[in-house]
Amino acid sequence: MAFEPLKIFEYIGERFTAFLEELGGICTTFVQSVVLLFMPPLRLDLFLKQMEFIGVESSFIVLLTGAFTGMVFALQTSYAFRLFGAQNLIGPSVALSLARELGPVLSGLMVTGRVGSAMAAELGTMKVTEQIDALSTMGINPVQYLVTPRVVSSILMLPMLTVLFDFIGIVGSYFMAVYLLGLNGERFVNDTIYMVDLKDVYIGLLKAAVFGALIAVVGCYKGYYAEKGAEGVGKAATQAVVITSVSILIADYFLTAMLF
Amino acid sequence: MNKGIPTNAKIGIFVAFVLVLLFWITFRISGGSLFGRVQGYTITAVFDDAQGLNTKTGVFIAGIKVGDIDSIKLHDDKALVTLRIWPGVVIGENAKAIIRSKGLLGEKYIDIVPGSEAAAPLSPGERMLFTESPPDFAELMDRLDAITDNIKSITQSLNEVFGGPKGVETIKDLVDNLNKTVKHMDRLVTSTNANLNSTFDSVNAFAKVLKEQGPGLLTSLAQVSGELHTIIAANKKSIDKTISSISDASEKLDSTLANLQEISDEIKEGKGTVGKLLTDEKTQKEVSRAISGLSSMIGGTSRFRTIIDYRSEYQFAYKDVKSYLNLRLQPTWDKYYLLGIVDDPTVYPPTTTTNNSLSQLKINAEIAKRISYFTFRGGIIESTGGIGVDIGPPGGHIKLSADLFNFNERPNPELKTMLSISILRYFLLSGGMTDILNSATRTWFFGLGLSFNDEDLKSVFGLAASAASANSK
Structure with a gap:
C-alpha cells in the first residue's frame, strides 16, 4: 500500500466522527431508557432480576475489596502519620478518603468489571442471535425491555454497594489500627466521627449513582450495537469495560470539582 | 436460580442491610440526629483572628467537649463565630472564649473559661462579651528570638568576665580577698575579745581593791578635804585678789579679740584695700582670667x-x-x-x-x-x-x-x-x-x-x- 500522508487526516476524522457518534448513541440510549421507565408496561420482575444481579451478587466482591482497601490504607497512612506523631489522624483520613473517593470509584470499577462486561456480552449475544429483532417483531420495545431495567437498577444499586464499601473499609481500618497498630479504638472512632461530615458520605453516594448510570448505559449500548459474530460480542464486552472505567475516573474528577 | 430464597427476598435483605448501615453512619456522624445538627442552642463570639477554626471545630470547657462551631462569618473586619452548645450546658455571661491549639502543630479549638458563678447564663443567640485570639506564631517566634538574644548577651558578658584563664584568675582573686577579709575580721573579733576580757579583768580587780580598801580610802579622803578647807580659809583674801585680777586680764583679752574680730569682719565685707582685693568679684574674675591666659600661653609653648x-x-x-x-x-x-x-x-x-x-x-x-x-x-x-x-x-x-x-x-x-x-x-x-x-x-x-x-x-x-x-x- 502506497504511503499516503493525507490518509492521516482521514483517519483522525473517521475516529473523531466515530467518537461523536458513540457519545451521541450513549446519550440517546440513556435518555430513551429513562423516558421509557415512565411508559407502560412496567415489568417489575425484570428490575428485580437486574437488582439482584447488580447489587446482591456484587456485594461479596465489594465487601472483599473494601475491607482490604481500608486495611491497606490504614497501614500506609500510619507510616506517614507516625513521623509527625499524628496517628490519631489515621481513622479520619481513611474514612474521609473512603467516603469521598475510594468507595464510589472502587466499587464502580469492580461493578464495571463484573456487571458492565456481562451486560455487553449478554445484549451483544442477543443482538448477534437476532433475539433483539425478535423482541421488536413481538411488539416489545427492546430498549424498554432490556436497557431500562439495567440502567435503573444500576443507578439504585451502586450507592448501596458504596455504603457497603465505606462501612467495611472503615471496619477494616479500625481492625488494622486497633489490633495491629495498637491505637486506642475509642479515640479512633471519636476522631473519625469528628472529622467526617455527612456531606462527605452523601456526595460519595451521589457519585456512585452517576457511576452506576455510566456502567449500565455504556454496557447496554455496546452490547446493543455489537457487530456480527462472536468476535463482535467479545469486542463489545472489552470496549464496554474500558470505556466505562475511563469515564468513571474522568467523571469522578469533574464531580469532585463540582460537588466539594 | 437459587432454589431457597426468592429474588425479592434477596434484594430486600440487601437493601434493608444497606439502609440500616447508612442510617447508622448518618446517625453517628451527625451526632445523634438524622437530619442535620439542630440540637442545643447557639451563641456567638467575635474574634480578631479566627485562623485555623472550622465548622465542627470543638468547643470545650475544662477539656470536655460541650459543642462545636456552627458557622464562621466576616463581620466588621472581625470573625463572627456561631457556637452550637449542647443542651444542658450553661455558659455564664462573663465567660471568656479563647482560641487555643492542641500542641504546637495541632488543630485549633475554642476553650471557654467560665466566669463567676453568680453571672447570669447566656441565652440562645446572645453574644459572648470576652474573647481572646491566639498570638500569631511568627510573633511568638519573634518574641522568643528577642528573649534568646538577651540571654545570649547576658551569658556572653558573664563569659567575658568569668570565662577563660583571666576570668578564673579574677574569681580566684575574689575568693582570696574574701578569705583574707574573713580571716582579718576573725582576728579582729578575737583580739577585741581579748582586750575586752582584759578590760573586764582590770575593772574587776579595781572593784575588788575598792571593796577591800574602800573604808580606809574614804577616811583618808575626808581627812584631806578637811585640811584643804583650813588652808583655803586661811588664805581667802589673797585667793580672792588673784581671782579678780585674772578676771580683769580676761576682760582685756576679750576686748582685743573683739577688735580683731571687727577688723576681719570689715575685710570680709570688702572694706579697705585688702578687703576689696580679696572680696571683689571683679578682681577675682580678672585674676582667674589672667591665670587661665597664662596657663594657656604656657600650654601653647609647651x-x-x-x-x-x-x-x-x-x-x-x-x-x-x-x-x-x-x-x-x-x-x-x-x-x-x-x-x-x-x-x-x-x-x-x-x-x-x-x-x-x-x-x-x-x-x-x-x-x-x-x-x-x-x-x-x-x-x-x-x-x-x-x-x-x-x-x-x-x-x-x-x-x-x-x-x-x-x-x-x-x-x-x-x-x-x-x-x-x-x-x-x-x-x-x-x-x-x-x-x-x-x-x-x-x-x-x-x-x-x-x-x-x-x-x-x-x-x-x-x-x-x-x-x-x-x-x-
Missing part, C-alpha cells in the same frame, strides 16, 4: 621646651662679675634657639679705673644643633659673630663648652672654655678660662647660676593660681 638660665661669673683677673641671662627655645630635642643678654663689666683695652658706667650690655642670638654628644652653636655671641660647641651627654648634668668669637677687636679672637655642672636641678656651677688666646686679658672664672625649664615655670604659675583661687573663696 610644644617646645623653654629654658631660662641666669649665670654670674666671677672673673678673677678683673675681680668683677659678668652676668648672663639666656632664653633657650627648644622646638625639638636636637635643636634650639638661644636669645640672651650679657652684662659685661670688662672693657677692652683694660683700664685701671673701675667704673660701673663703663659696663656694656651685649646680646646673644645663637642657633644650636645637637648631634650625639656634640652641640654645635653659631650666631651672635656677645654682640659679635661667633661659633661654639658643647660636649656632654644629652640630658646630662655635665657639659664642656668652647666658644670662639670677637674675631676683630683683639689681637686674637676670644676663646672661652667652660665646664658646667648642674646640681640640685635648678643650680649651675661653672668654671673655666676666658679669652685664652690673648695673654693680656685672659682670666680664670668661676660661675654660679640658676636654670628653669617650662615645667618648673608651670608649677610656679600653678602654685600662684591655686593660691589666688584659695584667696578668692
Whole structure:
C-alpha cells in the first residue's frame, strides 16, 4: 500500500466522527431508557432480576475489596502519620478518603468489571442471535425491555454497594489500627466521627449513582450495537469495560470539582 | 436460580442491610440526629483572628467537649463565630472564649473559661462579651528570638568576665580577698575579745581593791578635804585678789579679740584695700582670667621646651662679675634657639679705673644643633659673630663648652672654655678660662647660676593660681 500522508487526516476524522457518534448513541440510549421507565408496561420482575444481579451478587466482591482497601490504607497512612506523631489522624483520613473517593470509584470499577462486561456480552449475544429483532417483531420495545431495567437498577444499586464499601473499609481500618497498630479504638472512632461530615458520605453516594448510570448505559449500548459474530460480542464486552472505567475516573474528577 | 430464597427476598435483605448501615453512619456522624445538627442552642463570639477554626471545630470547657462551631462569618473586619452548645450546658455571661491549639502543630479549638458563678447564663443567640485570639506564631517566634538574644548577651558578658584563664584568675582573686577579709575580721573579733576580757579583768580587780580598801580610802579622803578647807580659809583674801585680777586680764583679752574680730569682719565685707582685693568679684574674675591666659600661653609653648638660665661669673683677673641671662627655645630635642643678654663689666683695652658706667650690655642670638654628644652653636655671641660647641651627654648634668668669637677687636679672637655642672636641678656651677688666646686679658672664672625649664615655670604659675583661687573663696 502506497504511503499516503493525507490518509492521516482521514483517519483522525473517521475516529473523531466515530467518537461523536458513540457519545451521541450513549446519550440517546440513556435518555430513551429513562423516558421509557415512565411508559407502560412496567415489568417489575425484570428490575428485580437486574437488582439482584447488580447489587446482591456484587456485594461479596465489594465487601472483599473494601475491607482490604481500608486495611491497606490504614497501614500506609500510619507510616506517614507516625513521623509527625499524628496517628490519631489515621481513622479520619481513611474514612474521609473512603467516603469521598475510594468507595464510589472502587466499587464502580469492580461493578464495571463484573456487571458492565456481562451486560455487553449478554445484549451483544442477543443482538448477534437476532433475539433483539425478535423482541421488536413481538411488539416489545427492546430498549424498554432490556436497557431500562439495567440502567435503573444500576443507578439504585451502586450507592448501596458504596455504603457497603465505606462501612467495611472503615471496619477494616479500625481492625488494622486497633489490633495491629495498637491505637486506642475509642479515640479512633471519636476522631473519625469528628472529622467526617455527612456531606462527605452523601456526595460519595451521589457519585456512585452517576457511576452506576455510566456502567449500565455504556454496557447496554455496546452490547446493543455489537457487530456480527462472536468476535463482535467479545469486542463489545472489552470496549464496554474500558470505556466505562475511563469515564468513571474522568467523571469522578469533574464531580469532585463540582460537588466539594 | 437459587432454589431457597426468592429474588425479592434477596434484594430486600440487601437493601434493608444497606439502609440500616447508612442510617447508622448518618446517625453517628451527625451526632445523634438524622437530619442535620439542630440540637442545643447557639451563641456567638467575635474574634480578631479566627485562623485555623472550622465548622465542627470543638468547643470545650475544662477539656470536655460541650459543642462545636456552627458557622464562621466576616463581620466588621472581625470573625463572627456561631457556637452550637449542647443542651444542658450553661455558659455564664462573663465567660471568656479563647482560641487555643492542641500542641504546637495541632488543630485549633475554642476553650471557654467560665466566669463567676453568680453571672447570669447566656441565652440562645446572645453574644459572648470576652474573647481572646491566639498570638500569631511568627510573633511568638519573634518574641522568643528577642528573649534568646538577651540571654545570649547576658551569658556572653558573664563569659567575658568569668570565662577563660583571666576570668578564673579574677574569681580566684575574689575568693582570696574574701578569705583574707574573713580571716582579718576573725582576728579582729578575737583580739577585741581579748582586750575586752582584759578590760573586764582590770575593772574587776579595781572593784575588788575598792571593796577591800574602800573604808580606809574614804577616811583618808575626808581627812584631806578637811585640811584643804583650813588652808583655803586661811588664805581667802589673797585667793580672792588673784581671782579678780585674772578676771580683769580676761576682760582685756576679750576686748582685743573683739577688735580683731571687727577688723576681719570689715575685710570680709570688702572694706579697705585688702578687703576689696580679696572680696571683689571683679578682681577675682580678672585674676582667674589672667591665670587661665597664662596657663594657656604656657600650654601653647609647651610644644617646645623653654629654658631660662641666669649665670654670674666671677672673673678673677678683673675681680668683677659678668652676668648672663639666656632664653633657650627648644622646638625639638636636637635643636634650639638661644636669645640672651650679657652684662659685661670688662672693657677692652683694660683700664685701671673701675667704673660701673663703663659696663656694656651685649646680646646673644645663637642657633644650636645637637648631634650625639656634640652641640654645635653659631650666631651672635656677645654682640659679635661667633661659633661654639658643647660636649656632654644629652640630658646630662655635665657639659664642656668652647666658644670662639670677637674675631676683630683683639689681637686674637676670644676663646672661652667652660665646664658646667648642674646640681640640685635648678643650680649651675661653672668654671673655666676666658679669652685664652690673648695673654693680656685672659682670666680664670668661676660661675654660679640658676636654670628653669617650662615645667618648673608651670608649677610656679600653678602654685600662684591655686593660691589666688584659695584667696578668692
